[in-house]
Amino acid sequence: MIRIQQILPNTKITHLILFLAIIPVLQFADAQNVPQASEEGKRVYEKSCAHCHGTEGRGDGSAAENLLPKPRDFTRGLYKIRSTEAGELPTDQDLLDIITKGMPGSSMPGWETALSANERREVVAYIKTFHDGFKEQESPPRQISLAGKIAYSEESVEIGKGLYTELGCIECHGNIGRGDGTSAPTLTDEWGFQTWPANLAQSWNFRGGSDTEDIFKRFIGGLAGSPMPAFEGDSFLNFGLTSAESKRLTELENRDEMTAAEEEESGQYYEKMDAAVNIALNIAEGTELSAEEQQTYTEAMKVVYEKSWHLANYVKSLAPEKRPEPAIGNNVLRSQYVTDALPAKTDAAWDTLESSHFPLVAQVIIEPRQFNPTIDSVNVKSFYNDTEVAFLFTWDDRTHTTAEEDEETGNILEDALAIQFPVKIPQGPTAPKPYFLWGGRLPVYLWQWKASAPDQVTELTAKGINNAEAQAVQSDIQAEGSYTNGQYTLWVKRALKTDDKKDLQLEPGVFVPIAFSAWDGANGDINTKRVISSWYAFVLEPVPSSKRFIYPPLVALLSVGLLLGLRGFVQRRNS
Amino acid sequence: MKRLSLFTKCLIIFIGCWVFLRFIVGNVISVPIPGSVIAMYMGLIIVAILVHISVEDTRFREFLRPIHETLVDNNRRVRRRVIAVLIPLFLLGYTYSIIAQRTNPPGNPRDAHPSPPLEITYKDEVIGATQEVENPFRHYEKDDPEAFRAHVENGKRVYYDNCFYCHGDDLDGQGHFAPHIQPLPANFQDPGIIPNFQESFLFWRISKGGPGLPAAGTPWDSAMPIWENYLTKDEIWDVILFLSDYTGYQPRTFGEGH
Numbered sequence: 021m022i023r024i025q026q027i028l029p030n031t032k033i034t035h036l037i038l039f040l041a042i043i044p045v046l047q048f049a050d051a052q053n054v055p056q057a058s059e060e061g062k063r064v065y066e067k068s069c070a071h072c073h074g075t076e077g078r079g080d081g082s083a084a085e086n087l088l089p090k091p092r093d094f095t096r097g098l099y100k101i102r103s104t105e106a107g108e109l110p111t112d113q114d115l116l117d118i119i120t121k122g123m124p125g126s127s128m129p130g131w132e133t134a135l136s137a138n139e140r141r142e143v144v145a146y147i148k149t150f151h152d153g154f155k156e157q158e159s160p161p162r163q164i165s166l167a168g169k170i171a172y173s174e175e176s177v178e179i180g181k182g183l184y185t186e187l188g189c190i191e192c193h194g195n196i197g198r199g200d201g202t203s204a205p206t207l208t209d210e211w212g213f214q215t216w217p218a219n220l221a222q223s224w225n226f227r228g229g230s231d232t233e234d235i236f237k238r239f240i241g242g243l244a245g246s247p248m249p250a251f252e253g254d255s256f257l258n259f260g261l262t263s264a265e266s267k268r269l270t271e272l273e274n275r276d277e278m279t280a281a282e283e284e285e286s287g288q289y290y291e292k293m294d295a296a297v298n299i300a301l302n303i304a305e306g307t308e309l310s311a312e313e314q315q316t317y318t319e320a321m322k323v324v325y326e327k328s329w330h331l332a333n334y335v336k337s338l339a340p341e342k343r344p345e346p347a348i349g350n351n352v353l354r355s356q357y358v359t360d361a362l363p364a365k366t367d368a369a370w371d372t373l374e375s376s377h378f379p380l381v382a383q384v385i386i387e388p389r390q391f392n393p394t395i396d397s398v399n400v401k402s403f404y405n406d407t408e409v410a411f412l413f414t415w416d417d418r419t420h421t422t423a424e425e426d427e428e429t430g431n432i433l434e435d436a437l438a439i440q441f442p443v444k445i446p447q448g449p450t451a452p453k454p455y456f457l458w459g460g461r462l463p464v465y466l467w468q469w470k471a472s473a474p475d476q477v478t479e480l481t482a483k484g485i486n487n488a489e490a491q492a493v494q495s496d497i498q499a500e501g502s503y504t505n506g507q508y509t510l511w512v513k514r515a516l517k518t519d520d521k522k523d524l525q526l527e528p529g530v531f532v533p534i535a536f537s538a539w540d541g542a543n544g545d546i547n548t549k550r551v552i553s554s555w556y557a558f559v560l561e562p563v564p565s566s567k568r569f570i571y572p573p574l575v576a577l578l579s580v581g582l583l584l585g586l587r588g589f590v591q592r593r594n595s
Numbered sequence: 596m597k598r599l600s601l602f603t604k605c606l607i608i609f610i611g612c613w614v615f616l617r618f619i620v621g622n623v624i625s626v627p628i629p630g631s632v633i634a635m636y637m638g639l640i641i642v643a644i645l646v647h648i649s650v651e652d653t654r655f656r657e658f659l660r661p662i663h664e665t666l667v668d669n670n671r672r673v674r675r676r677v678i679a680v681l682i683p684l685f686l687l688g689y690t691y692s693i694i695a696q697r698t699n700p701p702g703n704p705r706d707a708h709p710s711p712p713l714e715i716t717y718k719d720e721v722i723g724a725t726q727e728v729e730n731p732f733r734h735y736e737k738d739d740p741e742a743f744r745a746h747v748e749n750g751k752r753v754y755y756d757n758c759f760y761c762h763g764d765d766l767d768g769q770g771h772f773a774p775h776i777q778p779l780p781a782n783f784q785d786p787g788i789i790p791n792f793q794e795s796f797l798f799w800r801i802s803k804g805g806p807g808l809p810a811a812g813t814p815w816d817s818a819m820p821i822w823e824n825y826l827t828k829d830e831i832w833d834v835i836l837f838l839s840d841y842t843g844y845q846p847r848t849f850g851e852g853h
Contacts (some may be wrong), residue, residue, distance in 0.1 A: 068764065071755040083755040127760075127771050134765035346775060352700055379775035384760055385804075385820040391760070449701035453815040455806060460815070531700040554777040555816060557700035564695060572690040576683035583679055587666045594667060 061146030064139045068131065069147075077150030079211075087127050088392040090213050097151035098210060098245035101228035106242045106250035107304060108161035109153055115144045118228075125218075125225030164240045166233055168322070170329035172336060180334025183327050187257055192217040192248070197338045198506025199418040205542055210245040217248070219416055219506070222396050223339035230339065236332040240325070251324050258289075260296025260320045263327075265289055296320040344377035344399075347556050352376070353534060354561040355402035355409055362403050362410040365500045365511035370412050375399035378536055380551035385457060386485050390549040394418065394540045398437070398553075404560045409526060410513040413437060420503045421541030422472040433541035435471040437510060440464050440535040441524040441558075443481065453533050456555050458485040465524045467497065469510055471541070474501035477512055481522050485548050493520050516560075526560060534558040601654065602661040605644050612640050705778060706811040708791070711799045717828050728795040730832050743836075750837025753830045761818065766841055776818045789844035797835050797846065801826075 066075065072091035074080040079093035092099070101118050102110040119140050122130030131140055148154040170176055184190065184197075192207065194200035197220030209215045223230035228238055242250020258266040269289045272282055299317045302309065309317065347353055353376040363369035378400065382393040398415040415437065423434045442454050443465045454462035459482050466480040466488065477499040482488035495518045501510040516526040524532065533555040539545035599607075616636055621627040648658040665671050665678065715722045722728050735743035754762075761780035763769040768782030781788055789797075799807070805817025822831060839846055 071751065081755070082752050083759065086756070129764045129769075129771065131765075134767070381772045381775050381818075382760075384772070385818060387824070449704055452810060453813075455815045456818070460806065462815070529698060531698075553775070554818065559698070559700070562698070568691055568694040571694060572687045575690045576687040579683045579686050580679065583682065590663060590666045 058142055058145065060139070061142035061144075064135060064143045065146045068135065069143065072127070073147075077147060086391040088213060089126050089209070089215065090211065091128070092245075093211060094147050094150035096210070096245070097153040100243035100246060101238075102161075102241045102244070103237055104161040104163055104241055106240070106244075108241070109151075109157060111161060111163070112141075112144055112148075115147065116140055119144065121229070123227040124229075125227060164237050165325075166236070168325055168329070169233070169236075170326065170333065172232065172333050176330045176333040177337045179327075180330035180332070180337075183331050184334055187331075189331075193220055194418075194506045196505050197221055197335070198416050200420075200506030204418050207247045209247065215246055216394060216418055219396070219418065220335050220338045221416065222343075223336075224343040225396065230336075232329075232332045232336050235335050236328050239328040239331060251328060256324050258293060259300070259324065260293040260316070261289055262319075262323055265292075266323075343379075344375075346379045346397075347376040352531070352557040352559055353378075353400055353402060354559055355404045355411075356561055357528070357563045358403050358405050360405065362405055362408055362513060365412070365502075365509070369403070370401055373401040373403070375401050375414070378553050378556060380536060380538055380553050383457070383537075383548060383550050383552045386548050388547070388549050390543075390545060390551065392543070393551045394543040395538045395551050398536050398538060402558075404516065404526075404528075406516075408513055408515050409560065410511065411439075413439070413510040413512070414507055415538060416507050417503075417538075417540050417542075418506055419540065419542035420471065424541060426544065426546075431546050433544065433546055434539070435508065435541050436539040437469045437508070438480075438537040439467045439512075440537065441466075442533055443522060443524065445524070445530060445532050453555060455484075456535055457552065458482040458488060458537075460484055463522075465522065467512060469499060469501060469512075471501070471503070471508075474503075474510075475499055479520075479523065491520065491522055495520055495523055528560040529562040530559065532558045600661050601648065601658045605648070605658065609637075609640060609644065613637060703778075703813065703816065705813045705816070707778070709809050709812040711796050715795050715799055715802075717802055717831075718823050722798075722828075723795075725793075725795050725799065728798070730794040730798075730835060732829075732832055732836060733794065746833045747836050747840045749830070750833035750835070750840075753826060753834040754837050757822070757825065758834070766838065778813075778816060780819070783838050783842050783844075786844065789839055789842060789846055792846055793848070794832075794835050794846045797838070798831055801831050801834065 065073075069081075071081040071083045072079075072087070073094060074084070074091075077094035079091045081091060084091050097109055099110045099114070099118075101123070102108065102114050104110060104114070118128075119135075120130060120132045122128050135143070184193075189197075190201055191203050192199075192201040194204070194217075199217045199219040201217060204217050207215045207217065218226060226234070227243070228234050238248070239251050242248065244250075258269060261269065269286060272278060272286045275282070278286065296316060299309065299313050299320075302313070303317070356373060358369075376399065377397055379397045380393065380395055382390045384391060395415060395417055398413055400414075401412045403410050417435055419435075421433060421435045423432050425431070426433050440458065441464065442459075443463045446453050452462060454460060454464045458464055458466070461483070463481050463483045466482055468478045468480050468490075469476070477497045479491040479494055479497065480488045481491055495514065498513040499511065501508060503509075518525070526532065534557065535555050536553045537550050539550045545551075613633070616628055616633050648654050665674055711725050713725055715725050715728045732743070732746045735746065754766075755764075759770050760772045761768075761770045761776065762783065763773065763780075766783040768780045768785075770780060773780050783789055800819070802821070802823040804821035805812075805819040806814050806821060808814035808817060826834070835846070
């Protein structure tokens with residue numbers, strides 16, 4: 021065996037070990053000793069940030085006007101994404117991380133490639149100058165400890181699920197987390213701007229990342245400035261009690277009548293809770309704690325931390341690991357052939373298909389525009405048989421809006437979906453398609469569905485986004501729509517062929533361009549204000565031809581014959 | 596070691612060429628070569644091999660010898676049987692894979708930079724010939740640097756009020772709406788864009804957007820808005836100054852040939 025000493029002289033090893041030991045220290049120093057705000061930080065800020073966050077850091081740059089969430093106002097010192105406990109300022113590393121990665125689901129971009137590591141550090145120092153709290157900070161902010169992490173398991177998810185209801189997450193985030201709680205439409209942030217609760221099934225839009233640790237930190241630290249509550253000790257349900265005590269108390273409270281002993285028992289719990297809350301308040305005020313108080317507080321917090329890990333595991337279970345691949349390129353919406361009748365809306369047959377994911381983007385091309393979309397994507401499945409085709413569309417929308425009057429404009433707003441095809445299928449890859457935004461010179465054929473008439477789809481022909489008309493002759497299209505738990509499901513069935521020249525005629529194996537528009541009434545979507553998609557492709561996937569069992573064996577046999585023949589020929593020539 | 600027979604050599608050359616075209620070249624230029632092009636090259640290689648072996652009679656016979664032996668020699672029995680099984684099996688699998696293949700939609704051939712019209716217009720107003728129109732504020736760069744900065748600053752405002760959604764904060768085509776737009780918004784940090792075009796070309800692209808493209812540019816697919824509906828002429832010229840100032844790329848001037 022070769023020993024390390026044989027390769028390196030002794031002194032070098034010592035240096036190496038010293039060096040390795042110093043790296044973490046250097047990194048730490050790096051993170052905390054951000055240089056004082058410099059000219060460089062100001063330069064970077066004015067070049068890259070001021071047009072959104074404002075020259076004075078008030079979040080009022082010229083680009084802010086159309087944005088929601090608004091660019092952060094740095095003067096208040098309220099930061100959503102922190103590794104520090106509730107009420108604390110972020111660490112420099114927190115700010116550096118968020119500037120590097122950006123905030124998904126908002127217009128805050130990541131600066132990893134556009135700015136050097138040094139420029140990012142300088143700009144961190146600079147944005148801190150907008151809020152005096154950073155200068156007045158005496159001790160470093162209290163960090164959230166990730167030490168007691170509870171690993172993901174079915175059991176933990178189950179406990180988390182119970183807590184999700186118990187702690188009132190449902191009121192904002194809805195029964196299964198799609199952001200459709202009853203208070204969802206009423207929420208505003210510290211600055212008075214409308215804020216939607218996160219859709220927990222679309223974790224790719226979480227501002228602070230979708231790792232279990234990220235989610236955990238959001239619970240403990242809260243998202244400062246947003247209505248999403250933090251688990252600050254004193255606001256936590258039954259703070260100071262163990263899980264068992266907390267359960268027992270709820271049980272007692274739910275009784276119609278308590279015996280004297282039970283009264284006393286519940287009284288004890290309340291005393292315990294009061295004591296813990298008082299300690300939490302003392303901490304917030306910066307009062308020194310006695311060893312005993314410290315102990316009580318640590319124990320109370322342990323429960324909070326544990327519950328948060330369970331909750332984080334539950335939230336994690338609600339969304340796929342990654343955003344599904346969009347159906348761009350070869351990933352086409354493929355309708356599958358069935359010989360019998362097509363499945364009805366609630367048929368289990370739909371579960372056998374994987375959906376194709378179509379991300380939707382805001383319509384910012386034609387006025388009035390929508391800059392702040394609330395519908396992320398639509399998922400589609402499809403079956404066809406010899407005469408008909410059926411689709412199942414699902415899309416998340418936090419609110420169920422059926423014909424509501426907009427107070428400002430008097431417009432009647434409602435949720436809707438439109439599916440767009442060309443009237444004539446372009447022949448060949450270079451043949452012109454209609455303009456992807458509801459046609460132009462070439463017309464498009466549309467199915468328009470509205471939440472106020474959920475069992476009806478209207479056929480439209482359009483030659484432009486403001487130039488659509490319901491067809492005089494409506495083909496027989498069956499539709500059934502419903503809204504549950506923050507998600508619309510729409511089932512549509514039509515014959516492959518119709519008598520109407522203005523309709524799309526479908527044939528197996530022919531690729532048809534398809535595109536979508538969706539409206540969220542509660543977000544002010546109407547007419548051109550909506551989310552849209554580019555052209556994708558749709559095809560009735562041809563039934564695999566039975567030729568695949570005939571030709572290959574034929575070819576193989578033929579080759580055997582040829583080989584034998586060749587051999588015979590050579591043998592005959594030899595003899 | 597035994598010398599390789601002519602047949603084996605030819606076989607090695609043939610397979611080697613295929614591997615090179617199919618896997619190596621594709622990786623280097625990072626786009627796979629289309630199957631039809633590979634087939635064409637391989638056809639040429641077969642012809643070359645045929646020419647090579649048929650130049651001399653002896654060479655031809657030497658080439659055929661191993662085939663001959665495999666077909667009839669008694670001490671080549673094992674090899675013969677293996678080949679008699681492998682070839683039909685390969686053909687079986689290959690034909691099956693061709694017949695059972697999923698069809699894919701036709702690609703989207705698109706000329707990303709089709710030729711501009713002969714005349715530059717703003718709404719219906721003719722500004723001048725594409726080959727002559729210059730940015731009316733460009734000359735400030737030399738004459739009046741302060742006025743030039745003011746125009747660039749205004750261009751920056753126009754950009755972040757209107758364009759960054761798609762073209763990105765860093766002008767790299769990665770705005771927050773960009774990932775799901777097909778074709779992707781232009782990346783102005785790409786040296787293939789601004790330095791290749793005259794400012795009149797950029798003015799045309801910005802003022803007329805996707806719908807203003809000729810058929811080769813697949814105007815029906817482009818999400819690029821028609822900015823003459825929103826911006827004044829001067830704002831468009833200013834945003835062009837900003838694009839070149841931010842990226843450090845100078846648009847092409849009229850003197851330079853293509």
